[in-house]
Amino acid sequence: MKHRRRIDVVLSPEYLDALDTHTLEELGEMRVLVDDLENQLSFYRRVLHGRMDVLRFEQRRRRGEDSRSIIEALPELLAIGNQEGNGNGNGNALDRLHADFAPELPEVERRYTSVMNDDILTRLPDLDDDDLTLALEAFGALEEKLSGQRNALHEIHDALVTEIAGRHVASDPA
Template sequence: MSSPIEPQAGGRRRLDHVLGEGFLDDLPQLPVEELRARRAEAEQEETDLSYARRLLHGRLDLLRAEQEQRRGDGGASGTRTTEELVATLARTLADPPGPSHGLGRHNLAEPSRVGEHRRAAEAAVADPSISDPGGLDDDALAAAVARLEALADAVGTQRTAVQQAADALVQEIGRRYREGLLTVDDVLETPTSG
């Protein structure tokens, strides 16, 4: 069974399209409207994957804190309370994304498939008790951490691939602008949904 964040050939999800065969083919021949639409699609997918990654890291923080607490190395302040763990999770999910590794992207899009990514995180641990890490024995806790780490790594890998696709589209739009084929308005205009 494949991971819910792996692109599927012929799939209908945005991830399948952005990372699918042909998405970046013949960029110099595409109309600017199509380039902008594909750029917007790639940027939205990157936003969704970034959110999923942050969600997974928040859950991992809680599980790792439970592991630390059990080992007695809860950090400089000792064992963290439930309130401290919740505050840490809230900060993790509220923090703005870190620096981008792509071409100066500034994306204001909101995640569009929050539920899908939450379900993927829940499926990775296959146990509703993930919301109560204290109820897991040490082996189950370690297995949950390992599975969430693997999913977070897979999301990161897909996010990088999506960023590369977005970068290729931005580069083509930039090339056309530098060569005088597009105006500033052409570059900045956002696609309209029909």
């Protein structure tokens, strides 16, 4: 039997098939798995937003639109995500830039994992404008994929919660 990634199992159309045949305990376990995956994707999405904010700042700095160094702008960059809705407002803004304590995310394809592990922020001075643009495009593509998966997980979560709530209502003797 071929091993399937958890994200593939949960996002497959069969995951929600025949919910009425599952016990409440099984439905709860399914919901916990969905929540766990959503939290992982959300964390990495926030990290991506932080990195994208830094790269966009660097582009503005190079165009002469901002004269500050990255260090001088860092407090503002760390606050951008919480002010503009980059990410969902959960967690520390520092988490958006640094992933040393990131949860494991084996569900993300290898090419995207390499984007997340890239030391791009330490190489900013060595990158030309084209490399900066390519990095932003790679981050943007990954963010789009992660957002799509998160949205699908939200729909699955809602279906599971609806089924669980329906069972509780049906079993309530009042």
